[in-house]
Amino acid sequence: MFGLIDGNSFYCSCERAFNPALRGKPLVVLSNNDGCVIARTQEAKDLGLKMGDAWHLVRQKPELRDVEWRSSNYALYGDMSRRMYEVLLELVPLVEPYSIDEMFLDLTGLPGDMTARCIAMRDAVRRIAKIPTCVGIGPTKTIAKLANRIAKGDRAGSGVCNLSSADVRASAYEKVLIGDLWGIGRASVGKLGALGIDTIAQFVALPPDRVRDLLTVTGLRTHAELRGISCMPLSLIPPAKKSLAHTRSFGEAVTDWDAMREAVGIYTVRAAEKLRRHGLMASAMQVFMRTNEFNNDSKYANSVTVPIETTADTFALVDAATKAAFRLWRDGFRYAKAGVIFIDLYPTAAVPASLFPSRDPEHSARLMTAMDSINRRFGRDAVWPGGVKPEARWQMRRARLSPCYTTRFDQILEARCGGRSVLLED
DNA sequence: TCTGGGGTCCTAGGACCC
DNA sequence: TCTGGGGTCCTAGGACCC
Numbered sequence: 001m002f003g004l005i006d007g008n009s010f011y012c013s014c015e016r017a018f019n020p021a022l023r024g025k026p027l028v029v030l031s032n033n034d035g036c037v038i039a040r041t042q043e044a045k046d047l048g049l050k051m052g053d054a055w056h057l058v059r060q061k062p063e064l065r066d067v068e069w070r071s072s073n074y075a076l077y078g079d080m081s082r083r084m085y086e087v088l089l090e091l092v093p094l095v096e097p098y099s100i101d102e103m104f105l106d107l108t109g110l111p112g113d114m115t116a117r118c119i120a121m122r123d124a125v126r127r128i129a130k131i132p133t134c135v136g137i138g139p140t141k142t143i144a145k146l147a148n149r150i151a152k153g154d155r156a157g158s159g160v161c162n163l164s165s166a167d168v169r170a171s172a173y174e175k176v177l178i179g180d181l182w183g184i185g186r187a188s189v190g191k192l193g194a195l196g197i198d199t200i201a202q203f204v205a206l207p208p209d210r211v212r213d214l215l216t217v218t219g220l221r222t223h224a225e226l227r228g229i230s231c232m233p234l235s236l237i238p239p240a241k242k243s244l245a246h247t248r249s250f251g252e253a254v255t256d257w258d259a260m261r262e263a264v265g266i267y268t269v270r271a272a273e274k275l276r277r278h279g280l281m282a283s284a285m286q287v288f289m290r291t292n293e294f295n296n297d298s299k300y301a302n303s304v305t306v307p308i309e310t311t312a313d314t315f316a317l318v319d320a321a322t323k324a325a326f327r328l329w330r331d332g333f334r335y336a337k338a339g340v341i342f343i344d345l346y347p348t349a350a351v352p353a354s355l356f357p358s359r360d361p362e363h364s365a366r367l368m369t370a371m372d373s374i375n376r377r378f379g380r381d382a383v384w385p386g387g388v389k390p391e392a393r394w395q396m397r398r399a400r401l402s403p404c405y406t407t408r409f410d411q412i413l414e415a416r417c418g419g420r421s422v423l424l425e426d
Numbered sequence: 427t428c429t430g431g432g433g434t435c436c437t438a439g440g441a442c443c444c
Numbered sequence: 445t446c447t448g449g450g451g452t453c454c455t456a457g458g459a460c461c462c
Contacts, residue, residue: 031430038430038462056428072430099462185460216436218460245432252427294429305455339431397428434461443452 001164002234003092003105003118004144007084007131008152010101011039014080015070017130018405018413027068030055033249033396034071042155071398077101079406083129091121096234104141106234118160137162141232142225143169145182146200166228173201173226183222188215200226240347241278246271247339251397253292254335260289261322265388267340268321272314273375275342276368281351282342283310285317287324292336300333305343310351313364314371317342318385 007013011029016022026043030036037044037053044067049058058064081100088095094106110117118135125133136148143163150172151161163169178200179189191214197203203211204226211223221231246267254260264287275282288303304327308320321340353361375382403411 033428033430035429052429054429102462183460187459218436239434241433243433247431249430292429341432432462436459437457439455441454444450
């Protein structure tokens with residue numbers, strides 16, 4: 001039996017955990033660059049705010065003037081996610097983190113009433129990790145996801161929905177739309193809708209061959225899972241990464257090559273840091289740049305994939321990325337976004353020695369280790385490759401960034417004795 | 427002025443091989 | 445006049461997820 005627990009309005013809940021003044025108020029968290037809405041509290045949903053709403057348009061509406069907002073703070077959310085995971089590990093033997101705010105649980109063989117257990121689990125996460133959650137229970141991951149969705153929709157309920165019984169499932173399938181299913185997106189809803197299939201019950205009634213023809217093997221898997229056949233086991237070992245990227249929209253359009261070169265250089269430095277954190281090396285990279293997709297600027301978008309000598313060396317990677325970017329660069333456009341994606345990744349330990357390396361691998365490894373530890377000790381960006389100096393002009397906007405309460409000592413929450421103390425407890 | 431970022435998986439079609 | 449069969453690998457693009 002599977003459980004799926006997920007944080008309600010997770011990013012907003014993280015902000016609220018450290019700022020009680022935000023409780024009970026409509027609050028949204030914005031994407032990078034303060035571009036669009038990516039998390040909303042119930043109060044904000046009630047005001048009609050949608051996922052993906054462009055913030056600059058929302059702000060203009062007078063009735064939404066009092067909506068609180070924050071720039072996204074992934075260092076904080078990632079750490080809160082870890083706390084949630086640790087609380088759960090104490091209560092359930094197997095926990096599989098699925099996304100920053102969701103974890104699958106193995107509930108097989110746990111004694112006592114399943115629903116009651118999950119209610120207690122939810123309380124513990126609320127109390128210790130300060131995150132309100134909902135839990136779905138079912139014999140497959142897809143059904144647990146569905147149950148979770150139903151729990152979230154039932155605002156007066158216990159926050160737990162148990163679909164382990166076939167009868168309860170059958171009646172739920174009648175009421176839920178196919179588009180609310182995990183794995184069924186817009187395109188599939190269109191295809192099924194054309195055949196008059198709108199509810200999960202109708203979908204489940206289709207013959208498997210028909211489902212495969214329509215939605216390929218992924219659709220077939222969802223179909224089987226809904227019928228109680230588990231096709232997605234719990235995996236405790238996270239699968240090896242296949243790609244790793246750093247891509248950003250610019251705060252302000254980039255029009256000269258120097259600024260683009262710097263941007264791509266910095267994105268490469270970041271991606272290379274991430275590469276080393278994961279103990280990986282890349283043997284190919286993709287670089288892209290593009291103009292704004294939404295406004296009336298003349299359009300240009302291009303990307304190039306280049307093989308590289310397998311490495312995690314920032315200098316080598318910046319060099320390759322800069323050359324690739326130069327091939328893409330065309331004068332006269334207003335660039336809005338660029339990115340660097342590493343593909344063909346290998347664990348550092350598994351990379352065979354090159355016969356004629358262009359850089360001494362041992363020297364490179366020592367240099368990278370030194371660079372990373374200096375930056376860890378003296379703050380991010382204490383040392384940089386020459387020629388890749390960050391320039392504020394085009395960097396992303398993050399106008400209302402909350403402190404990294406839990407990951408940086410200089411931003412830790414202050415509590416005062418005597419006056420009104422800032423407590424994390426309710 | 428202003429519309430995110432980072433992933434995975436599947437399929438079709440082309441290039442190439444014997 | 446006639447033009448196979450079987451296979452692999454790579455890439456681009458679509459679809460989906462959070």
